[in-house]
Amino acid sequence: MQLEIRPDPAEVGRARRWARSRLAGFGVAADEPLAETLILLVSELVTNAVVHTGRPAVLRLLLPGAPAESAASATVRLEVADSSTRAPVPRCVGGDATGGRGLALVDCLADRWGWTPEGAGKSIWCELDRCSQSRESAAVAYGGGLSAYEGLAFEAV
Numbered sequence: 001m002q003l004e005i006r007p008d009p010a011e012v013g014r015a016r017r018w019a020r021s022r023l024a025g026f027g028v029a030a031d032e033p034l035a036e037t038l039i040l041l042v043s044e045l046v047t048n049a050v051v052h053t054g055r056p057a058v059l060r061l062l063l064p065g066a067p068a069e070s071a072a073s074a075t076v077r078l079e080v081a082d083s084s085t086r087a088p089v090p091r092c093v094g095g096d097a098t099g100g101r102g103l104a105l106v107d108c109l110a111d112r113w114g115w116t117p118e119g120a121g122k123s124i125w126c127e128l129d130r131c132s133q134s135r136e137s138a139a140v141a142y143g144g145g146l147s148a149y150e151g152l153a154f155e156a157v
Helices: 011-025 033-053 102-109 134-143
Strands: 002-005 057-062 075-082 112-118 121-129
Touching: 002 011, 002 033, 011 033, 011 057, 033 057, 033 075, 033 102, 033 121
Parallel strands: none
Antiparallel strands: 002 057, 057 075, 075 121, 112 121
16 A cells, blocks of 8 residues: 655645554554554654655555454554655754654664665665564653654644
8 A cells, every 4th residue: 555745744644644544444443552653653754755855755554464464463564765865864863953853763663664775766664563562662761652752743634
């Protein structure tokens, strides 16, 4: 499943709604930790593509083959491909900075992440294991749990 993203900040909200609907169709409840974490990761990766490249992007959500396979061991993969060849670079920012923490969040919340060249650009990806219990403890270690990030830069649109 994929969604084309225009280089417009309003696309971040559209990407979140699209991802929520795909998860719901797959049987993942909106309040399930997997869904909450995935939506936060969609916000971060799509925002990075829109803000830092100023070019169209493609959001891909790869779910296991069928809802019956969504057992505890299922892995969900999220990819955002854009036409920029510039590699993503995590930044160290001061406490007063209003941005620059997106890849740090991805690193804390995803079970795995990385990037690969794709065509004339790149794809940034992350994976979440549905059975992973480390996600919430990683968020707490990063700054107080998933609720600490609510409303920062990704209000519901």
